[in-house]
Amino acid sequence: GNALEADLKALSSSGLSVRVTPATAPAAPRSGRAITLTVIGPDRLGIVREISRALAQREVNVVEMDSTVSSAPMSAELIFTARIDAEIPDHVDLDDLEDSLEEIANVMTLEIELERGHG
Numbered sequence: 001g002n003a004l005e006a007d008l009k010a011l012s013s014s015g016l017s018v019r020v021t022p023a024t025a026p027a028a029p030r031s032g033r034a035i036t037l038t039v040i041g042p043d044r045l046g047i048v049r050e051i052s053r054a055l056a057q058r059e060v061n062v063v064e065m066d067s068t069v070s071s072a073p074m075s076a077e078l079i080f081t082a083r084i085d086a087e088i089p090d091h092v093d094l095d096d097l098e099d100s101l102e103e104i105a106n107v108m109t110l111e112i113e114l115e116r117g118h119g
Contacts, residue, residue, distance in 0.1 A: 032061065032087035033094070034117050037101070041110030043069045043078035050108065051084070054100040061087045080110075 039051065048067070055062060067082035088094060098114055105112040 032089045035060075035086050035088050035094075036115045036117070037082070037084040037086065038113040038115070039067075039080070039082040039084070039110055041080060041105075041108065043080040044108065047080055047108060047110065048082075050104045051082075051101070051112075054097065054104060055084075055086060057100075058092045058097055059089050060092070060097070063087060 037051070039047070041047075052062075062084055064085040065082060067080065069078050069080050071077070072079045088097065094114075094116075101112045101114060104110065
């Protein structure tokens with residue numbers, strides 16, 4: 001959107017060349033169920049990769065993702081937080097996705113919450 005374009009133009013002023021080109025045709029409407037994932041935990045390599053892999057394997061369409069890394073209160077540990085709005089195809093088992101995300105959460109010491117519908 002416009003905020004992204006403004007941020008990219010700001011990068012241009014620092015010497016980077018950035019070009020924004022609108023898509024020629026709108027994406028075909030997809031059918032599916034809206035979900036929101038909230039992720040929080042110690043920052044480490046691979047968090048986005050592992051979650052993205054679990055979503056991609058189930059043909060989940062990520063509509064929007066916001067993530068930040070900040071210092072934990074009273075410690076120097078960096079905390080990763082993310083919110084992912086996505087659409088899961090009707091034919092995909094939501095329990096299977098939740099099981100996969102729970103496994104990632106356990107291995108990477110994360111808290112991953114899946115909500116049905118965008119909140």
